[in-house]
Amino acid sequence: MTKQHYQPFPTQTPPELKGAPARVYPVAIIGGGPIGLAAAVDLAQHGVEVIVLDQNNTVSVGSRAICWAKRTLDIFDRLGVGERMVRKGVTWQTGRLFHAQQEVFNFDLLPDTDYKMPAFVNLQQYHVEQYLVDRAGDFPDLIDLRFNNTVTDHVTSDTGVSLQISTPEGDYSLQAEYVIACDGANSPTRKRMGLSFEGESFEERFLIADIEMEDDPFANADNAERWFWFKPPFHEGQSALLHKQPDNIYRIDLQLGADTNPEEESRHENVTPRIQQIMGDKSFQLDWVSVYRFRCARLAQFVHGRLLFAGDSAHVVSPFGARGGNGGTHDVDNLCWKLAAVIQGRAPASLLDSYEQERGHGADENIRHSARATRFMSPANDMERLFRDEILSLAADLPFARAWINSGRLSTPCSLIDMPLQTSDTSDTLADDSRCGLVAPDLPLDNGDWLLASLSRNSFTLLLVGVNQTSIIDSSNLLDALPVVTISLTEHAQRRYGRGAFLIRPDQHIAARWEGTDLNASLVRLAWDRALGLADKAHAA
Amino acid sequence: MSLNTDNNLGIDADDAYAALLEAHRHLTPEQSQRLNARLVLILMNQVGELDIINQAIAAACNGLLTDTGAP
Numbered sequence: 001m002t003k004q005h006y007q008p009f010p011t012q013t014p015p016e017l018k019g020a021p022a023r024v025y026p027v028a029i030i031g032g033g034p035i036g037l038a039a040a041v042d043l044a045q046h047g048v049e050v051i052v053l054d055q056n057n058t059v060s061v062g063s064r065a066i067c068w069a070k071r072t073l074d075i076f077d078r079l080g081v082g083e084r085m086v087r088k089g090v091t092w093q094t095g096r097l098f099h100a101q102q103e104v105f106n107f108d109l110l111p112d113t114d115y116k117m118p119a120f121v122n123l124q125q126y127h128v129e130q131y132l133v134d135r136a137g138d139f140p141d142l143i144d145l146r147f148n149n150t151v152t153d154h155v156t157s158d159t160g161v162s163l164q165i166s167t168p169e170g171d172y173s174l175q176a177e178y179v180i181a182c183d184g185a186n187s188p189t190r191k192r193m194g195l196s197f198e199g200e201s202f203e204e205r206f207l208i209a210d211i212e213m214e215d216d217p218f219a220n221a222d223n224a225e226r227w228f229w230f231k232p233p234f235h236e237g238q239s240a241l242l243h244k245q246p247d248n249i250y251r252i253d254l255q256l257g258a259d260t261n262p263e264e265e266s267r268h269e270n271v272t273p274r275i276q277q278i279m280g281d282k283s284f285q286l287d288w289v290s291v292y293r294f295r296c297a298r299l300a301q302f303v304h305g306r307l308l309f310a311g312d313s314a315h316v317v318s319p320f321g322a323r324g325g326n327g328g329t330h331d332v333d334n335l336c337w338k339l340a341a342v343i344q345g346r347a348p349a350s351l352l353d354s355y356e357q358e359r360g361h362g363a364d365e366n367i368r369h370s371a372r373a374t375r376f377m378s379p380a381n382d383m384e385r386l387f388r389d390e391i392l393s394l395a396a397d398l399p400f401a402r403a404w405i406n407s408g409r410l411s412t413p414c415s416l417i418d419m420p421l422q423t424s425d426t427s428d429t430l431a432d433d434s435r436c437g438l439v440a441p442d443l444p445l446d447n448g449d450w451l452l453a454s455l456s457r458n459s460f461t462l463l464l465v466g467v468n469q470t471s472i473i474d475s476s477n478l479l480d481a482l483p484v485v486t487i488s489l490t491e492h493a494q495r496r497y498g499r500g501a502f503l504i505r506p507d508q509h510i511a512a513r514w515e516g517t518d519l520n521a522s523l524v525r526l527a528w529d530r531a532l533g534l535a536d537k538a539h540a541a
Numbered sequence: 542m543s544l545n546t547d548n549n550l551g552i553d554a555d556d557a558y559a560a561l562l563e564a565h566r567h568l569t570p571e572q573s574q575r576l577n578a579r580l581v582l583i584l585m586n587q588v589g590e591l592d593i594i595n596q597a598i599a600a601a602c603n604g605l606l607t608d609t610g611a612p
């Protein structure tokens with residue numbers, strides 16, 4: 001029915017069912033959605049062997065996530081699939097907000113130019129999963145994707161986790177030093193452990209439809225946008241959202257109210273007239289329809305000894321703001337280098353606590369924004385509705401009211417400023433954009449490449465901006481294993497960094513920075529140890 | 542001085558709005574009405590300039606009488 005053909009992935013009999021001797025794998029991942037697959041690729045890039053167990057044998061059916069934000073694209077670029085996503089995806093950066101018949105305002109999500117990655121790319125989740133599966137194929141010795149492998153039970157101990165797995169060919173068990181549960185919003189792992197998943201549920205139902213249509217609904221066909229309506233003329237009293245996807249597919253979200261019957265509403269004979277209201281006489285075909293109710297919730301803890309949660313299993317959000325898949329990708333980015341460092345004996349196991357701290361902070365931010373946007377669309381009581389409606393009615397004339405219109409605050413990188421792995425920032429001459437704890441800003445390099453793409457994909461990098469490497473005195477070889485990238489102080493580099501040195505984590509966050517040209521190797525080593533969770537050692541040094 | 546109609550809260554706008562909704566969350570409709578009245582009075586006093594207050598009242602009244610109701 002959908003335009004996508006769901007080719008089953010090939011499956012093989014697991015070695016355990018062929019009588020292979022039992023062994024302990026460094027990492028097993030439960031769930032091969034976008035988050036589990038991205039984690040597998042990231043760990044493999046760090047040289048860690050990983051098994052992915054997924055209960056299905058296709059990419060996810062129906063289009064779920066479509067909007068991938070700049071930061072996520074930078075992460076996917078580090079993982080080797082970013083350029084492919086941009087090539088296939090629909091790039092956009094302008095959002096338009098309508099109230100009734102009228103456009104109230106529009107916003108540009110990336111007014112500053114000269115970044116490798118655009119503000120947003122729309123691309124169906126099944127494509128992203130396919131690209132990650134293809135990319136996993138580049139690591140035949142490190143990544144073992146096992147489809148049709150359902151995890152049915154697990155037992156944790158101080159040294160690892162054992163998993164019970166069921167396949168069409170029989171059941172087996174498997175030992176891993178660490179397990180990442182990426183088994184989605186209804187995580188069976190989380191349920192088995194009886195962990196509470198608390199937050200806010202919304203009564204409102206939303207119809208999500210993907211349609212295939214030759215004609216472009218946007219004013220300028222070459223320039224896709226995000227259109228959001230409050231109380232549009234075509235959908236009485238509710239809200240609506242329109243996005244473009246590749247292959248002439250459009251995503252339409254229609255708010256339905258709390259008291260609607262989901263089965264009734266998803267019948268094609270009921271959906272078609274609703275879409276006709278929007279698209280007029282343009283001809284289209286329904287590609288995928290579902291009716292959702294949303295919640296915003298999280299686990300109190302993401303780290304449970306040797307068992308770690310990432311993606312939707314750890315936190316869920318309503319989709320306005322596109323913070324689900326994007327947020328999960330940020331989890332992967334944050335977790336994998338730490339887990340690799342722990343497994344490879346370069347960092348203490350306590351480094352994993354910083355994953356919970358940093359990404360718990362990210363999850364809270366995502367939940368806060370997503371919940372507020374959802375409440376703006378579906379006010380919880382009459383007074384909320386009154387405030388919301390008056391904001392909309394003032395917004396045409398009074399600019400301040402526009403700032404309060406909330407159709408989703410779109411996913412942005414999360415700041416880790418002042419968190420313990422970062423060295424405190426004493427510079428007052430370096431750029432605000434490169435403060436410790438922020439993602440290192442991208443910029444074009446003289447050689448035609450991009451800065452972020454030039455950083456190490458799996459290690460810390462020392463970035464020298466307008467500083468000569470020979471000016472670092474490192475007589476005790478403290479920085480031997482640290483890749484160095486030197487760039488000149490171009491206008492971009494001046495604006496986004498300033499003259500100095502920057503210690504950049506494998507997830508491209510700035511761990512420490514020093515202004516000027518005199519760089520003390522022992523200070524860099526101290527900051528590096530600190531970022532690896534060796535703060536005690538750092539004190540002693 | 543004239544009324545500032547641009548966003549004057551910067552990135553705190555969402556937090557301010559959330560605080561307003563939170564204050565109303567568990568109130569009865571009558572209590573909510575009273576809260577609004579009190580807030581207006583407190584904020585008017587904080588503004589402290591009659592001229593601005595008059596402009597704000599005019600901006601808030603604008604279109605109200607001709608409106609057919611909530612938009």
Ligand SMILES: Cc1cc2nc3c(=O)[nH]c(=O)nc-3n(C[C@H](O)[C@H](O)[C@H](O)COP(=O)(O)OP(=O)(O)OC[C@H]3O[C@@H](n4cnc5c(N)ncnc54)[C@H](O)[C@@H]3O)c2cc1C
Pocket residue numbers: 030031032033034035036053054055056060063064065066067068125149150151152182183184185187188208292310311312313319322323324325326327328
């Ligand atoms: C309508 C809609 C629109 C959305 N739009 C966006 C968007 O635009 N941008 C965005 O960033 N996010 C969006 N999201 C959210 C996004 O889809 C999710 O955040 C994302 O899928 C989470 O990925 P995941 O890998 O954590 O979980 P999932 O994608 O749910 O994957 C979980 C995997 O675990 C497997 N699994 C489960 N149990 C077991 C088991 N016992 N054994 C083995 N395998 C198991 C499943 O087969 C599945 O493959 C949207 C969601 C919805 C519903």
